[in-house]
Amino acid sequence: MWKLIKVSVFSLILIDFRIWKGQNGHLTFRELFRTLRRFFPDLMKFAYLSVIFAFAFAACQKPASLSVVAPTVPKPEAAQRIPLKTLAVGLPAPTWDATKKANLESETSTSIEDTYTKIKTSKKVIAITFDDGPHPQNTPRLLDMLKDRGVKATFFVVGNMVRYNPQLLRRMVAEGHEIGNHTVTHGTLSRMNDSGLRKELTEAHQQILAATGVPPRCMRPPGGAIKADQKQLMLREFGYPTILWSCDPKDWQRPGVDVVTQRLIDGAYPGGILLVHDLHKPTVDAMPRTLDHLLGQGYTFVTISELIAMDES
Numbered sequence: 001m002w003k004l005i006k007v008s009v010f011s012l013i014l015i016d017f018r019i020w021k022g023q024n025g026h027l028t029f030r031e032l033f034r035t036l037r038r039f040f041p042d043l044m045k046f047a048y049l050s051v052i053f054a055f056a057f058a059a060c061q062k063p064a065s066l067s068v069v070a071p072t073v074p075k076p077e078a079a080q081r082i083p084l085k086t087l088a089v090g091l092p093a094p095t096w097d098a099t100k101k102a103n104l105e106s107e108t109s110t111s112i113e114d115t116y117t118k119i120k121t122s123k124k125v126i127a128i129t130f131d132d133g134p135h136p137q138n139t140p141r142l143l144d145m146l147k148d149r150g151v152k153a154t155f156f157v158v159g160n161m162v163r164y165n166p167q168l169l170r171r172m173v174a175e176g177h178e179i180g181n182h183t184v185t186h187g188t189l190s191r192m193n194d195s196g197l198r199k200e201l202t203e204a205h206q207q208i209l210a211a212t213g214v215p216p217r218c219m220r221p222p223g224g225a226i227k228a229d230q231k232q233l234m235l236r237e238f239g240y241p242t243i244l245w246s247c248d249p250k251d252w253q254r255p256g257v258d259v260v261t262q263r264l265i266d267g268a269y270p271g272g273i274l275l276v277h278d279l280h281k282p283t284v285d286a287m288p289r290t291l292d293h294l295l296g297q298g299y300t301f302v303t304i305s306e307l308i309a310m311d312e313s
């Protein structure tokens, strides 16, 4: 609007000053307009209409005072510490019975590593992990498949996905699965400073806790990108061990249902951690055959916390 006023004032000044000289003396803009109107009446009508429209358009613009300002989100305290009773895997899962809880606390609360890609075990157990959800269609379908087979899994959820489907997290917990922290924005943690890292994890932790009443007990860095000192910080302040994987079928590249199935079957071994994404439909499509095959080989699927509790190393 200011721009338009400035242009108008400048034009009036130009009209009042004689800025164009004819051969027979001075000619003002006013005289020039008169001449143009005489010879080009249609052109002048168009010019007048354009000026009127320009003013009408400017008058209809929303004044700056009414512009919508994005609501400001209160900043969480940078160094907020999550009050966890014991280290991550020492916390009881909501579906575990009392005996199991007692065993876990005594066995594991003092022996958590800061990183796991697999564990050493003499039992034929394996953990399957689903990242980047919950997805509104794929995740419920996957939960049905897991329920039908009695398979327990771990979901590394993203806060920005949790906010749209918190009820899916409640279903996961109710059906015996574990939920891990996979940050709010799926940002690259290795490029963040400590306060950025704390913010990502704290917000996601609180979202999961608010949705389910159960705090996450482990985390997976997006893309596996994490620095050694960051892992120690997360274990110290959040009680989270960093969970990586022993088998990555690269399902996010969508190589096809058969390829994903084959890579998971080939990459499975006792104590291993399988990485897949319930964000992708073909990955979920690959699950019935993958799970049935591994169950047929005698594997028992356990959650990440259960797997860590079985570590014999």
Ligand SMILES: [Zn+2]
Binding pocket: 131, 132, 182, 186, 222, 223
């Ligand atoms: Zn991810």
